[in-house]
Amino acid sequence: MVVAGNGKVRMARKLVFSSGHRYWSPELSADENQALYGRWASPYSHGHNYSIFVTVEGVVDPKIGMVCNIKKIDDVVKERIISVCDQKSLNDEVPYFKDRAPSLENLMKFIQSELTAPGAMPPEAPMVNFRLEEMPTFYGEMNLTDTWKMNITRIYNFSAGHRLHNDDLSETENLELYGKCFNPAGHGHNYILEVTVEGEPDPKSGMLISLDKLDEIVSSEIIDRYDHKNLNVDVPELAYKITTCEVVAQVVFNILKEKLPVKLARIRLQETPKNIFEVAA
Ligand SMILES: [Zn+2]
Ligand SMILES: [Zn+2]
Known part of the structure; x- marks a missing residue:
């Protein structure tokens, strides 16, 4: 936990899931796929162990000594992200990727839209940023302060x-x-x-x-x-x-x-x- 500087406290929680995906658009030729996706273009799937670090921010409730019960955050992420993606093929089994490449960037967009949807996170602990790691050498972040701009x-x-x-x-x-x-x-x-x-x-x-x-x-x-x-x-x-x-x-x-x-x-x-x-x- 870190103090956010406005009397609120930030809490980061890590959750993990594993998914398969492939960079291949069936409507394109092999050469076009190669040009679009580079060395990762393949009609066959591979996969990753993804880690999400969700940070929420709020005031400590003096009755419970917490911003909110961590279990509430876990439940939201599990219901909206983990249960949808874990041990699944993003291309074939997650509707969000029916018309989108299952890149780290699009997966981040999916996570952002799910976790900032009205009623998703507990009102006392809205998400202020998250980080998604696809590989130890590749991760992305989005945060509220930058109006969810992606890096x-x-x-x-x-x-x-x-x-x-x-x-x-x-x-x-x-x-x-x-x-x-x-x-x-x-x-x-x-x-x-x-x-x-x-x-x-x-x-x-x-x-x-x-x-x-x-x-x-x-x-x-x-x-x-x-x-x-x-x-x-x-x-x-x-x-x-x-x-x-x-x-x-x-x-x-x-x-x-x-x-x-x-x-x-x-x-x-x-x-x-x-x-x-x-x-x-
Ligand atoms: Zn990959
Ligand atoms: Zn030195």
Whole structure:
């Protein structure tokens, strides 16, 4: 639970379901399906373990010490989402996807419409945001504050070396400022890069951006150029910069903002599990 800042409390609840789906429109040719759905186009199904994180917000009822009984939230999600989708084929057994691609984006639209329908959530605890994870490397979010605007996030990794130093400072000052990170021979990290884009899904593919395209741009612009490299010397835009995670995050954000055909909402760069930086539009 977190305090929302307006005297209310936010409560997040995780629920899970497993569904099958396929990216294939029978009215299109194989080539057209390939062009629309990219490498995931197939007339055969695959599936995922989905996780929904539903956040509701409300005032703590002094009589029960809760915003609302968690069971009420679970019951709504179970009735409207889990019982409809769990262990089912989204394409063949969920009416919402009769005329829509069963993408993460459209599944989010389905969840949003179900959980914000009048009378769905308990009135004392309306949903304010939710996150839907399709894979450990792919999730989406929608929230009330942004009038349920949609964003999706893809997670990438690269390993790189660096050294923190500022040539304008003395050795003593550098050592004091950067400590062990000033080590002349350098060191390195397994970086985790989360790229979040926002917009409306394409009505045909159901996708905000083809993941093939997103992966291709992020890989060619960042991952392939940074992975197993020394950030201070191998990467031109970082050479002679102070390669703190803050600076790297800003540089990555500016590159991707230019290259992506959709709006870049945020990047999150983790240098170590204790150091995570975020740059938002
Ligand atoms: Zn899938
Ligand atoms: Zn470091």
